[in-house]
Amino acid sequence: MLSFTLVLMCMSTGFAESMDPADELKACARMTDSDARISCYEMLGNRVLGEDSVDATSEAAPEASAPAALPDNLGGEQFSDEPEPVKKEYRGLVTTCQKGSDGFWYFRFENGQVWKHVNVVRRQYGDCNFYASIIEERMGHKMQIEGDDSRVRVTRIR
16 A cells, blocks of 8 residues: 555656656556556556657647558567667558457457457447557557547557
């Protein structure tokens, strides 16, 4: 409980915003109380997602190029030692989406790839016939459904 209170104090005072997200992630990982650790990860994730949506609106390019099609090896690469990899964006058609018994959403693209939403969410996906972009970032991958401004963290499972 003490570590959870410490996390809340750090997050609310703005201390966490001055830290590198990788350092914050390490601090969360060091927590021994599982509830506090999960809360720490969720707060960090929500803050990072909030920053991404601000970045996305402020980085509106006058001539945005269309994302490339999903390559077969996307999500299977090893982490790079490059200091700041360039964000890459790929587009594909989601033909099936299904919530698994584990509470996670699974998205099957027309090329056979299956991506898993890495956070348990209460969001519902109705018609699962939509285009989505997979954005390759330093800390993993995000998926953005066409016409939806939000992005969700995903990982490729097949």
